[in-house]
Structures are given as C-alpha cells and as structure tokens.
Amino acid sequence: MAALFDSDEEPSLVIGAEDAVVSRNAAATDLLGEGPVRPEWLAGGEAMVDAADGWPVLLRGEVRGHVSGYRTLRLRDVTLARCREAADRLTAGHGALLAVEPDPVLAVGDLGRIVYANPAVEALLGYGAGAVIGVRMDAVFGRTTATGVRGFLAAYSRVAGEGAALRCDGTSVPVEADLRRIGADVERFIAVRLRAPGAQVWGPAEAEVRLLLAGVHDHGIFLLGPDGRVATWNAAAARATGYSAGEIVGQPCEVLYVEEERAAGHAAANMARAAAEGVLRMEAWRRSRDGGRFWADVTLTALRDEAGQLRGFAKVLCDASARRRAAEAQRALDAAEARNRFVRTVAHELRNPLASVKAITHLAARRARAGQAAATQAATLAVLVNEVDRLAALVNELLEVAQAPEVSPRPVDLIGLIAGIWPGPVESTAGGVPVAGDADKLRTVFLHLLANARKFSPRGGSVRVRVDRRGGCAEVTVADEGIGIPPDELERVFEGFHRGSNLDGHDPGGLGLGLHIAREIVRAHGGRIWAESGAGTTLHVELPLANGTHPAD
Template identity: 30%
Template structure:
C-alpha cells in the first residue's frame, strides 16, 4: 500500500471516529429529550441523560428491558407498543402522542417519534426513539379549556340570574302589587261598613298590608342582587353607587365610590364581572372586616382599567396570606383572569384589606 493511500484511509477512519464521538457527545448532552435505541424486538439498548430525567430509570435499570414498560396498561392491552414498532418498520418513521408511565408510576404526556434503523443491505437493526415530555403544555391546554368552560358556565349563570330577576320583578312583583291593591280596596270597603267590634279585623288587614310591603321589598332586593337593572340601564358606575347605598343601609358601613375617568363603555361580561368582584368584596367586609368605611375606586389609564376596594377594618393577622379558596377570592380571581387581568390582595393587622384588579381596556370595552 502506498503511503498516500494509507494516510487517506487513516484520515478517513479518524474522521469517522471523530463524527461518532461528536454524535455520542450530542446525545449525552441533550437533557430535554429522551433519546435511546431499541433492538428489533423493542428492547432498550441505549439510554441518554434526557431519558433518565424524563422517565426516572437509570441505564442499569432499563437497558435490556422491553420499551412497553413506558406504556399504560390500557395501551399494552390494546397492543399499542407492537403496533408502533410495526408501523415504524414498514413506513420508516411513526409519530405518536399520549400518556406514558414513569418509573415511579406517575404519568407524563409525551410526543414520541420512532425511526427504523437499517444497515446498507436494508436489514432492520433496530429503532431510534425520541420522546419529549409535553406534560406542562398538556396541563396548560387543559387549564385553558377549563377556564373557557368556566367562563361559559359563569355567563350561563349570569343569563339565568338575569332571567329569574326579570321574572321576579315582572311576574311576582306585579302579583304582589295587585294583591296589595285588592287588599287596600277591601280595607276601604270594610272601614265604611263594619261596626266597632270589627275594628280588630281591620287592624289585622292593615298588618297583612304591611307584610305585603315587606315582601315586595324583599322581592325587589333579591331580584336586584341577582341582576341589578341599573347595571344594564345606566352602566357600571351607577350600579356601584346603587350597591354602595344599599350596603350602607343594610349594614351601617359607609361606602364611598370614586370614578376617576370618563364613564367606561364596557361590554356585558366585563360590567357584570367587575360588579361581582365589588359585590363579593363588600360581602367579605360585612362578614369579617368590622370596618367603618369602604372606598371603591374605578379608574382608567395607560390602556388599563383599575378597580380598587379598600376597607379600614381589622385586616388579616400578621403573617397570614389570603388563600384563593377563602372569602370568595377564587371567584374574584377567575372573573378577572377571564378578562385578561390580574387581581391582588394586600392586608396587614389593623389596616384593613385592599383588593386591586387591573384589566386591559382592549378586552373589556363594548364594540361599536
């Protein structure tokens, strides 16, 4: 052999070794993907750090075992591992996405690509398998779907409450008014005809009249709590003033409303959502705050709507972090989140509680 041919062969062999070394180094460096090889029967023959991180097995624990160990019992019963290998062998490559099982029994949502590996003669040597853990993305998608479903449920509930409020006001309210008018007519007739011994009966009728008045007031209050007509007729600012006045009359706590911007033309979902946040916050004040005064502030600037409810009550104990599942905070967070905004709660002992919501105007303004 000539020296030149020997040098070229050596150089080629060294080049191949260098490429193989770089390839192996690349596989060993990857952490975000599980990359490993299978023999033609599906047994694991190699295992990179990404695979150990994703599935929990060390190389000693998994090399030599069949890759079906990564699949759920349902998929194994359905023959899925064998079907994927058969598809990869016939098509050259197959991709799948679904639940896989880690060493500790927990599940991950994985995107999997299996590629058949052949030699120069076309003989099947095995399979290269690349797995990406998509669990977090799957959870985010599920949360988005749940949030969307929650928004639909809330909207359906608001529509139902609006319908019930209208029926209470229009139907039951009118019947109570008709009953009161009839009773007043009978009272006037009896006052003219009965003798002195019938005056006690007349007083009973007047007591019933007072009870009907109280019933009518309760029906109006219940209907307004379900869906305040002023919100649909005059907007959020007027509805907040109306709510504040009613709250002060019922609980003796002064509520001051301040609007620091031009009246906002909000869409229906935004108006009722912000209204419900204030309503829930005032409910918490009545139940827990022992406050004398509440300030509700609505303003808009730099492309955002700002809602702030502050009370001068006892506040939360030192070191206490308000849990989102307490005091209606979960509902508040959901409503503001569905508007694309952020809600925060701040409190300290003796300095009350401040609830602040910040919502982009682009998400809440009425169209047209």
C-alpha cells in the first residue's frame, strides 16, 4: 500500500471503495488525526477543518491515479494563500486611506489569521511589509484560542482591554486593544485597533467601516442622499450593476429600477416606506447598466441623525438571480416528482380492479365456450359489475382532483344543502347558516364526508350531522362511530391516497382522495377542515359566513 503515497512529506491518504479511508501517511495523521475525509477534497475542492492543534486550516484535495480501485488523495494547505487573497481584496479599494491611519488596525478572518494590517501594525509588531498576513491570532495575542475566535465571529460583540501584543522577535509590547466584529453573514472579520496605553482617544471608526465595505464582496453597499441620489458606491455594487462609481455617484437611484417600476414611481415610494418604517426589505427586478435585468435582494434602511432628521438611506443590494433560478428549478423538479408519484399511484390503484375485470371476463368467456350453466355465469358477472362500478368511481374521483377548485360564490344555506343529500336528521340550533360559495362544490365536500362516515361506520352505527354558527363562521361536523383514525394520521388523511393503518385488511375502496378533494374545495372557500378521533371520527368543516350576515342574527 505504501507505493500509493507519492511523497511522505505531503499529507496523503489512500481512498478505497465508497470513499473509505484505507490508510493515511504520518503527515496526514499529524494534520488531521483520525478525522474523516471531506467530500469537497475528493471533488478537488477546498474545505476548512480543524487541525490536530485545534486551529482551522483550509485544505484543497487533489486526487491522484487509480490503482486497482484505490485512489490517492493528496491534501494541500491553502490557508496562507486564502489569507493573502483576502488581504488583497481588503487593501484594493481602501488600502491607501488605511495606510495613513495613525492607529495600528488589523483584521482577522474566519481562519483565525490576520488578513489585513496597516503599516502602523507592521511598525508596532516589527514585521516586514506583508509578512504579518496569515499570522495566527495567538501568535500576536498569546492566549487566544480557535474556539474564542469562532465565538467572536458567531455573534456580534465588542471587547476592549489592556494587555500585551507579541512582536515578531518574541518580545512583547503593552497595548490597549479594541476588538469588534465587522462584516456581513457571508464574510466576517474581527477588526482590531491597537494603541499604546495612555495615548489619546481612539481615532474615528471610519477605518473599520472602510474595511467592512471593501471586505463584503457579494453585497453591493451604498448610501443614498435624502433625495435618493447615490452618494457612495462599493466594488460589489459595481459588479452587480455594471456602473462604476464615477458613472453613478450623483445619479438618482431610479436608474437602477426597471422601466415599469420607474414609471409607477416605485423608487420614491420605497424610500417613503423606508423613511416611515425604518427599514424595507424586498426582492425585485433591477436594471443593470447594459439594460439587462437581475433579480435583486434589497434592504433599504433610513439613516437619521440624533435630532431624528432624515439624512439619507443605506442600501444593501445582492444579485439573487442565481438563487431565484435555483428555486424555480427546484419547484419544477418537485412538481414533476409529485406528478410522477401521482401517476404511479393512480396506475397501481387502477390495475387492481382492472386485474379482477380482466380475469373475470376471461373466465366468463372460457365458461361460455364450454357451454357452462348460466347460474355460475351470473355469480361471476355480479363480481364483474361491482368491479366495473369501482373503476368508474375511481375515474370520477380522479376527474374531481383534476378540476380546479375555483369558486363562483353565491349565497348558500348549508342546512338546506346538506339536508338535500343526507337522508338522516341535520342537527342545528340556527335557523339558517348562509355561506358564500359554490353550491355544487360544497355539495361534493359533504358527499365525500358523509360517504366516508358511512363507509367506516360499523353495521347499525349512526352518523350524526350538525350545522351551526360559531363566531363569524359556519361549522359543520360529521361524526361516526367507526374505528377512528390513529392520532399520527389525523392530518395525513387529507393528503390523498391515504390508507388507514388500522383498517385490519379491510379495503375501503376508492383512491383515498375524497378527503383530499374536500380539503381543496374548503380551502378555496377560505375555510378549513380537520379531523378529530376518539370513539369514532368527527370531521369538522369551518367556512366563513356570508358577508352581511351578523353572527348573532
């Protein structure tokens, strides 16, 4: 197996079937311990893990040749490279401004390492230009742990205190430190401002703000004046919209709105809402410089001074087009999967009676050829008639599902409607229970409920039907004395194709779609339906009373 490791210096692992680790060399054990292999590495990607010393490292996997089913996974530590990339990004826009900042200011990223330091830091700690990038936080601040860094980044916090910072040469220098978390969800840093004890007050917080704005690389963040004109612009905003700062600063933010929203005056309306409510979050189409559209996730926050005067707006804008496309694709997949499942279930449900019909007709034909007595034919044909009826009922149920439960509301008295389809008594204390609805659709609802109640009632058991007013609603209850519904199935009975687990081999027939159809119609009427089970089952339907009927009349 050792031959599979192409170098003993580089951390390497031998991967066998089903991505199982077959063996690992000493360097890999030093780095990972017995820790598992991340799937990202096997795909040639990067993943962050905690090294044996507890500090996170970023590793990139590289899969080497296959030797009779085994692969070699070599891991490269790209921690420093990532820190340098972050440093370049943070320095790119605002490095010049931070360079002249008198206070030493540095930033620590999620790897627990320094990703930005201004020249004042290098001077204080004695590092050469750029050499402090990638240095672990505990190498400067002593007792710091990876867990501490993680906790600080997880929840906003700010800590200030006195202590000592370790210099490059191992000596220490007394400092006061002010640590705060900056950055958005996507990328967070700990910004650290240092100064010698007893020095003048902290300088302005602008350094942190500049770090924050530059560091956020997938959220456009910019300010608008109270008149809606763009006042500042960051690199991510430029990337998302195509406008450079020079082109857009001073322009009304309306230029980012799509034509129809601009015509409808949405830009002014949104600012008015943000001014009134403090903050406005929305997703909408926005227009980029080339005239194209992108789906934007926007947060607009009103900025007020201490006197409460509106000073402008902060706008955070994120191109959510990819997210929207992904959500749409997922919805289409889900719909296709649901449709396939439906068709498979229907096919299965139809094949059972079809199998009986086919077998019986073949048997009848065979007996007819043999000239057998009509009496045997009659018994077999009775079964056939039954099965054909069942098939027809299944097809009807299917068609009811296919019908959109659109409602053309008219006043309907529920007592009269139910009395028309139920031979037994309809109990009520109200003179009439009017709802606005589609009489045919509502009749279908109660036909299904009543048929169900009868189907699951024991011989001689009674079904009680009540129609009443409760608050502003009409409530219909249908109670049977049957076997009831197990508690964990009370909601599933409305999902369609449900078969009770307590039926004891008794097939109730049908596709189990009746209650599903009833629920869809009730919902389309703005009502709700639920089941209750104790001794028997009680189904409740609640529908809003027709407009203009007072609950008490």
